[in-house]
Amino acid sequence: MNETVNHRQAAHIHALGIGKVFQNGPLRIELFRDLELVIQRGERLAIVGASGAGKSTLLHILGTLDRPTSGKVLFGGDDVLAWNDRELAGFRNRSIGFVFQFHYLLPEFSALENVMMPGHIAGRPRRELRGEAEALLERLGLADRAQHRPAEMSGGEQQRVAVARALLMKPKVVLADEPTGNLDTRTGRQLHDLLVSLNEELRITMVVVTHNRELASLMHRTLRLVNGQLKEA
Numbered sequence: 591m592n593e594t595v596n597h598r599q600a601a602h603i604h605a606l607g608i609g610k611v612f613q614n615g616p617l618r619i620e621l622f623r624d625l626e627l628v629i630q631r632g633e634r635l636a637i638v639g640a641s642g643a644g645k646s647t648l649l650h651i652l653g654t655l656d657r658p659t660s661g662k663v664l665f666g667g668d669d670v671l672a673w674n675d676r677e678l679a680g681f682r683n684r685s686i687g688f689v690f691q692f693h694y695l696l697p698e699f700s701a702l703e704n705v706m707m708p709g710h711i712a713g714r715p716r717r718e719l720r721g722e723a724e725a726l727l728e729r730l731g732l733a734d735r736a737q738h739r740p741a742e743m744s745g746g747e748q749q750r751v752a753v754a755r756a757l758l759m760k761p762k763v764v765l766a767d768e769p770t771g772n773l774d775t776r777t778g779r780q781l782h783d784l785l786v787s788l789n790e791e792l793r794i795t796m797v798v799v800t801h802n803r804e805l806a807s808l809m810h811r812t813l814r815l816v817n818g819q820l821k822e823a
């Protein structure tokens with residue numbers, strides 16, 4: 591068995607033969623054709639590229655939020671897109687933490703309730719969730735913000751709440767789309783450091799889509815999406 595085959599078999603996430611076509615009336619956009627991506631367990635990977643290159647679409651496909659037109663996404667060798675929608679939603683809830691540029695916190699709930707939300711969805715007992723959510727808020731320096739609603743927090747605090755929410759289910763993978771795009775430089779840097787330390791401490795596989803060079807430079811590897819293909823950057 592050659593090294594390439596071993597590398598793929600050991601992969602945490604292996605996307606292969608990925609094609610994606612958007613058809614908007616007469617307009618056909620082919621974003622990817624036969625794209626392959628192998629991500630190792632515990633790896634920190636940046637995906638960069640021009641606006642419109644398809645980075646967010648690729649991240650959504652890796653996170654099973656969007657289906658490719660062709661190809662497979664394997665997690666630890668499991669062909670997860672073959673599962674039904676309910677199984678796939680359960681898998682996403684348990685195994686993948688998402689962090690987006692805009693935090694999508696629920697405005698009428700406190701920071702604590704927002705962090706607990708993925709656990710409610712999974713049907714976990716409230717008491718157990720509360721302790722874990724409080725510990726996460728503390729870990730992210732937000733213990734004194736637990737009862738605040740999103741509008742009562744700064745942008746950086748809101749984004750840290752979103753990171754805490756992404757971590758509640760102890761995911762093995764975190765997918766982040768421009769996670770500090772909405773923050774000032776200093777607050778963004780704090781969140782960069784936090785993402786790196788979470789990856790190192792918890793060995794979470796992390797994929798970050800970003801235009802931010804500093805964030806990309808903190809990853810183990812950077813791939814550039816150009817003309818529907820990934821190239822070493």
Ligand SMILES: Nc1ncnc2c1ncn2[C@@H]1O[C@H](COP(=O)(O)OP(=O)(O)OP(=O)(O)O)[C@@H](O)[C@H]1O
Binds near residue numbers: 612639
């Ligand atoms: N649901 C959709 N329907 C039709 N076209 C879409 C859809 N989603 C994305 N696209 C198109 O696919 C292309 C890639 O979009 P995507 O958001 O993945 O790019 P991106 O590299 O993340 O860009 P940016 O850096 O600006 O966020 C764009 O031309 C976009 O208009």
